[in-house]
Amino acid sequence: MTAPPGLQVDGLRKRFGGVSALDDASLAVKPGELHALIGPNGAGKTTLIQLVSGAERADAGRIVLDGAVIDGLPMHRRVALGLARSFQISSVFPAFTVLENVALAIQARSRARCAVWRPVAGQAALFEPARRVLDVVGLGARSDIAAGALSHGERRRLEIGLTVATGARLLLLDEPLAGLGPDESARVVALLRTFKGQAGILLVEHDMDAVFQLADRISVLVHGRVIASGVPQAIRAHPEVRRAYLGESTA
Numbered sequence: 001m002t003a004p005p006g007l008q009v010d011g012l013r014k015r016f017g018g019v020s021a022l023d024d025a026s027l028a029v030k031p032g033e034l035h036a037l038i039g040p041n042g043a044g045k046t047t048l049i050q051l052v053s054g055a056e057r058a059d060a061g062r063i064v065l066d067g068a069v070i071d072g073l074p075m076h077r078r079v080a081l082g083l084a085r086s087f088q089i090s091s092v093f094p095a096f097t098v099l100e101n102v103a104l105a106i107q108a109r110s111r112a113r114c115a116v117w118r119p120v121a122g123q124a125a126l127f128e129p130a131r132r133v134l135d136v137v138g139l140g141a142r143s144d145i146a147a148g149a150l151s152h153g154e155r156r157r158l159e160i161g162l163t164v165a166t167g168a169r170l171l172l173l174d175e176p177l178a179g180l181g182p183d184e185s186a187r188v189v190a191l192l193r194t195f196k197g198q199a200g201i202l203l204v205e206h207d208m209d210a211v212f213q214l215a216d217r218i219s220v221l222v223h224g225r226v227i228a229s230g231v232p233q234a235i236r237a238h239p240e241v242r243r244a245y246l247g248e249s250t251a
C-alpha cells in the first residue's frame with residue numbers, strides 16, 4: 001500500500017510509567033497544510049510532537065513522512081528527510097552575528113542533506129541566502145548584531161524562518177506563541193501565515209484565536225486520543241469537542 005504524501009500518524013501509544021500519554025492517537029497532515037493540534041492540558045500534544053521528531057520512541061504505532069516509515073529512525077535521519085522542529089535555541093551561537101548564525105544553520109542543513117561531505121561553500125554563497133531569510137522574517141535590519149541580543153520573539157521568528165528556508169517539508173511547532181507579548185505574537189502569526197503552503201506545519205498552540213485564524217485543519221486530542229479532525233468551522237461546531245474542550249475553556 002502506498003502512503004499518501006505528508007505526515008501520517010497511526011495508532012500511536014506512549015506510556016510514562018503508570019501514565020498513558022498517548023492511547024491510539026492518529027492524524028494526518030497534508031503537504032503544505034497548517035494543521036493545529038489542540039486539547040486540554042496533559043492531553044498528550046507535546047508527547048505526540050516528541051514522537052514525531054524522534055526525541056522519544058512510541059510503544060506502538062506508525063509514523064510515515066512522504067511515504068517513508070520514520071518511527072524507527074534517529075532524529076538526524078528524520079531531519080534529513082525534511083522534518084524540522086523549531087525551538088532549537090541551543091543551536092544559536094550568541095556571540096556570532098545574526099547573519100553568521102543563519103549562514104551556519106543553512107550550511108549545517110545542506111550538509112545533513114548530502115550523503116558526501118563537501119568543502120565549505122564560499123562566504124557569498126552562504127550569506128546571500130542568509131540575507132534572504134532575514135528579510136523574510138523581518139530581521140534584515142538586525143543582521144549585524146550579536147544573536148544573543150535578539151529578543152525572545154525575534155529569535156522565535158528566526159528559528160521558524162530558518163527551518164522553512166532550509167527546505168523543511170514538515171515543521172513541528174510546540175507553542176511558538178508561549179511567553180510572547182501581543183505585538184511579537186502577532187508578528188509570529190503573520191510569519192506563519194506567509195509560510196502557509198510552502199511547508200506542512202503541525203502546530204501545538206493554546207492561543208485559540210491564533211489557531212482558528214491560521215489552521216487549515218485542526219485535530220483535537222483528549223486523553224491521548226484524537227477525537228476529531230476537520231476544518232476550523234467543523235471543529236468549532238463538533239459537539240464532543242465543545243463538551244470536552246472548547247466548552248471547558250470558555251466556561
Ligand SMILES: Nc1ncnc2c1ncn2[C@@H]1O[C@H](COP(=O)(O)OP(=O)(O)OP(=O)(O)O)[C@@H](O)[C@H]1O
Pocket residue numbers: 016017019020021039040041042043044045046047048
Ligand atoms: N517524560 C515524562 N515522564 C512522565 N510523564 C510524562 C512525561 N511526558 C509527559 N508525561 C505525562 O504524559 C501526559 C501527557 O503530557 P503532554 O505534555 O504530552 O501533554 P500536553 O497535551 O502537551 O499538555 P500541556 O498542554 O499542558 O502542555 C501528562 O500526564 C504528563 O504528565
